[in-house]
Amino acid sequence: MISLDQKDLKILRLLLNDGRLSYEKIAKNVDLTPITVKNRITQLIHDEIITDFKILVNxxxxxxxxxxxxxxxxxxxxxxxxxxxxxxxxxxxxxxxxxxxxxxxxxxxxxxxxxxxxxxxxxxxxxxxxxxxxxxxxxxxNFQNVNISKNDWLIINALKNNCRKSDVEVAEELNITAKTVKHRLKYLKNNGIIIFMVNLDTSSGNLLTYNPIIKFKSITSKDLIIINKIVNDPFYIWRITNEEAMIYSIYIKQLRDLEEQILKIKQMENVIEIINLVPTKxxxxxxxxxxxxxxxxxxx
Structure with a gap:
């Protein structure tokens, strides 16, 4: 079993929010040098904790x-x-x-x-x-005034199997400037058109992902506030539109770490069921x- 420390977990957490986040920005958040961050990410890839980096069109x-x-x-x-x-x-x-x-x-x-x-x-x-x-x-x-140009599609295509390619690499591949690549990616990301993702296989390391589906009698904004207070640093929360339910996802070291959290959620007035899911890949x-x-x- 591969051992991951708190720095590794924080790096993974940052990459789940933005798979293209620079080594420099990650380094500032985890109190390491950029080269150390790069080496750690390289090791996570080598150990098959990180299996690939993807770009997703919304x-x-x-x-x-x-x-x-x-x-x-x-x-x-x-x-x-x-x-x-x-x-x-x-x-x-x-x-x-x-x-x-x-x-x-x-x-x-x-x-x-x-x-x-x-x-x-x-x-x-x-x-x-x-x-x-x-x-x-x-x-x-608001996608009404969003414009996706031919260059945008070329840039997206160049990154679809590895969204961590540098602006310079993409620019050289497409024969455009690195400044153009940087500007267009910022535009596409800020307008919610693309998402930079990282694909993980947590079965290789000493961590688990907890991904419960919580069903409510009638979900309210107050319920969401309470969930946010109970749950420790989720890396995503999804509302469900066809049912009174929500899904969230967090990292845990072991299942017993969740006992107090699950108990608090079960005690919420509107909660009727929790489906406990632990994705491994x-x-x-x-x-x-x-x-x-x-x-x-x-x-x-």
Whole structure:
């Protein structure tokens, strides 16, 4: 088992917020030198804690929504093989293999018919007993005046398999200036069009990801405030639109570290159920969005 210290965990936490965050900015946050941060990230990649860095185009800009489907599995199937088979569907962006008999499947849809087709496809697999489907609420963004240029698509395509390429590397690849790359990436990120992501395999290290789904009788803004006070530094919180529920994600060293936190959440007046999920590996698949990026980046 690979041992990760608090500095490693803080570096991972920062990268989960922004997979392209510079070594210099990370160094300031963790009280290390940039070269030490670079060496630690290189080691995390070598140890396969970090499996890759991705750039994600926000499906909302393309008029798509995102569904998080929780699959309850029969028996003891090969979960890794199953999720890779599910990834053959271009609407399935990725998912998590969890401890226990659960898979988390993340897929995109444009309308109700699309959503039903995705769900029917997932249910075809005999290893899946049933599904809970949660539509994720993305932050409201005003995309009306956003312009994605040809150069933007070229830059996105250049970064799609490694979002930590430097501005200079991308500029040389595309025969444009590094200043242009930096300016356009800042524009795309600040307008919520792209997200820089890191893919982790926590099974290799001495940490776990806790990713519960909390169901409420009726969720209120007060409930969200209480959850934020109870939960220690989540790296994301998702509201659900089709159900009174939310999902959050944090790092933990061991499951017993959660006992007090789970008890406090269970004692909340509106909470009716907590589905405890511990992902061990994240998967990202080549989806229709990747095909669109490649198509938009084609030289005319």
């Amino acid at each position: 499906p909302k800009i393309l008029n798509y929504s995102v569904c998080y489907s929780l699959a309850y599995l029969k028996g003891d199937p090969n979960k890794h093989a199953l999720i890779e088979q599910l990834g053959d569907n271009k609407n399935i962006m990725g998912g998590h293999v969890n401890l226990g008999n659960y898979l988390s499947i993340i897929h995109t849809f444009k309308n109700h018919s699309d959503l039903l087709n995705n769900i029917q496809f997932i249910r075809l697999f005999e290893e899946i007993e049933r599904l809970d489907d949660f539509i994720l609420l993305f932050p409201e963004m 994240m998967y990202f698949f080549k989806s229709w969005i990747d095909d669109l990026i490649e198509d938009k980046a084609q030289i005319d």
